Structures are given as structure tokens and as C-alpha cells.
Amino acid sequence: MKSWSCSRLVLLSCLIAGPLQLARAEILKVGGTGSSAPLVANLFEAFRKQVPGVELEQPSPPLGSGGALKALAGGRLDLAFAGRPLKPDEEARVGPSFKLATTPFVLASAGGQKQDGFTRDELAGVYAGTRAAWDNGAPIRLVLRASFESDTEVLRAMSPAMAAAVDVAARRPGMAMGQDDLETLTLLTRTPGSFGPTTLGLLRGMGSQLTLFAIDGVTPSLANLQNGRYVWRKDMIVVLSRQPTPLAKKFAAFLRSEKARAVLLRYDYLPLEE
Numbered sequence: 103m104k105s106w107s108c109s110r111l112v113l114l115s116c117l118i119a120g121p122l123q124l125a126r127a128e129i130l131k132v133g134g135t136g137s138s139a140p141l142v143a144n145l146f147e148a149f150r151k152q153v154p155g156v157e158l159e160q161p162s163p164p165l166g167s168g169g170a171l172k173a174l175a176g177g178r179l180d181l182a183f184a185g186r187p188l189k190p191d192e193e194a195r196v197g198p199s200f201k202l203a204t205t206p207f208v209l210a211s212a213g214g215q216k217q218d219g220f221t222r223d224e225l226a227g228v229y230a231g232t233r234a235a236w237d238n239g240a241p242i243r244l245v246l247r248a249s250f251e252s253d254t255e256v257l258r259a260m261s262p263a264m265a266a267a268v269d270v271a272a273r274r275p276g277m278a279m280g281q282d283d284l285e286t287l288t289l290l291t292r293t294p295g296s297f298g299p300t301t302l303g304l305l306r307g308m309g310s311q312l313t314l315f316a317i318d319g320v321t322p323s324l325a326n327l328q329n330g331r332y333v334w335r336k337d338m339i340v341v342l343s344r345q346p347t348p349l350a351k352k353f354a355a356f357l358r359s360e361k362a363r364a365v366l367l368r369y370d371y372l373p374l375e376e
Contacts, residue, residue: 230266
């Protein structure tokens with residue numbers, strides 16, 4: 103709380119009236135998968151126009167989906183944003199949840215050149231190490247995620263060959279490894295010839311200029327995700343505690359509003375209806 107000092111001229115009135123009290127801003131504590139951080143900030147900015155006197159607090163670095171769900175269950179967060187489905191033991195410790203939106207899962211690079219994108223067989227070659235250069239001869243520098251991360255699970259699900267190749271890449275020495283979505287984006291941005299996973303929504307939210315690649319001839323876009331041509335995606339799931347605060351309830355309700363929908367679309371997230 104801000105302390106108030108009194109000049110000599112108003113000392114007596116301050117002693118009589120007492121220190122002025124400033125109303126404290128109500129704080130909403132939100133954590134989750136790293137890709138949710140800029141999205142939550144943009145959604146909250148629209149929310150606070152309707153509900154003034156509120157502030158957003160997000161942990162840095164991001165807690166990740168699993169860490170945020172533990173913090174939510176432990177009372178250290180008001181809301182969690184998960185980038186994957188909840189496990190049964192996680193569901194048992196938290197309150198209600200709903201799918202908010204989805205965004206294309208993409209493979210991106212800083213400076214990599216591959217005119218027609220990649221087929222899944224070509225991607226398997228990149229991860230297995232049998233295809234090691236871009237079209238211009240520059241080396242492809244993979245940026246990986248841990249084996250348990252949802253990005254890695256999406257890559258593995260692309261094909262049996264990709265599942266095997268991703269495991270091969272994880273065993274190769276000297277590979278760059280992103281610990282969370284934001285660190286992965288930083289590695290992709292700062293590494294010449296980088297190649298690795300992220301999402302269209304995160305790139306949009308961070309204003310990134312990384313190069314994106316078509317997969318099997320289909321360009322990652324919200325339109326292609328909506329029409330079903332592009333099938334690689336990551337959902338954003340909102341999770342409340344068992345006893346959500348009034349502010350958490352208000353924000354969760356706002357997330358299903360038309361104003362929130364407009365924010366989601368602006369940042370390349372496709373709202374999901376449950």
C-alpha cells in the first residue's frame with residue numbers, strides 16, 4: 103500500500119483524518135503453457151476495459167501446463183491455461199475446464215529455405231539426420247522439445263516414421279532444447295538456419311517474423327485449419343480451481359464472449375464451441 107507523507111502545513115489535518123487509503127487493485131493470477139502468456143495478456147487487456155481496477159499476474163518463466171495445474175490445485179493460481187488435455191489425476195485435483203480455442207501447430211525457421219515446404223517423409227529425414235541441409239546448402243539446425251512435451255507428441259503423431267525420427271533426434275548430441283514455448287521461440291529466432299515447432303498463435307502474439315513451412319503441400323493458416331485441410335493443431339484449455347474466485351469466474355465468462363472471440367481471431371486462434 104502506498105504511504106502518504108504530510109507537509110507541515112497539513113500535518114494537523116493528516117493527524118485528524120488519518121492516512122488516505124488507496125483501493126487495492128484486484129489481482130488475477132494466471133499461469134500455463136508458455137504459448138498462452140501473450141494471448142492471456144491480450145485477452146485480459148480487453149477484459150479490464152469492462153472490469154476496471156483489476157490487474158493480471160503471470161509467472162515468469164512460464165510454469166507449463168503441468169506446473170500450472172499443480173499451482174492451481176495448490177491455490178497459487180486463479181486460472182490455468184493448458185496446451186494439452188488434462189490427465190485423469192489432474193482433473194481430480196482441479197475444477198471445471200473448457201476448450202477455449204485452437205491454433206495451427208507449425209514448423210518454423212530463421213532463414214531456412216525450402217520452397218515447397220516439407221512432406222512428412224521429408225520431415226522424418228530431417229529429424230533422423232538424413233536430410234541435413236536447406237535448399238541453399240546451409241545446415242538445418244533443429245530445435246527440440248522434451249519427449250513429454252505436447253509439441254513432441256504432435257510431431258510423433260504425424261506418422262510412424264516421424265515418431266521414430268523424433269526419438270533419433272533426441273539421442274543426437276549437441277541438440278538445442280527449448281524448455282518452454284517462449285524459450286523455444288527465442289532459440290528459433292536467434293539460431294541461423296533453425297528448424298523447430300511452435301504455433302501460429304504464439305508467433306502472431308509475439309510479432310515474430312519466422313518463416314513457416316507447408317506440410318504435405320498445405321500452408322498453415324487459420325482458414326486451412328477451419329476447412330480441415332491443415333490438421334496439425336494445438337488447443338488452449340482453460341481450467342478453474344474447485345472454488346474459483348469471483349474474479350476468476352468473471353474472466354472465464356468473458357472468455358466466451360464475442361469480444362474475446364474477436365481477440366482470439368485477431369491473434370490466429372480459432373474459437374471452439376463446446
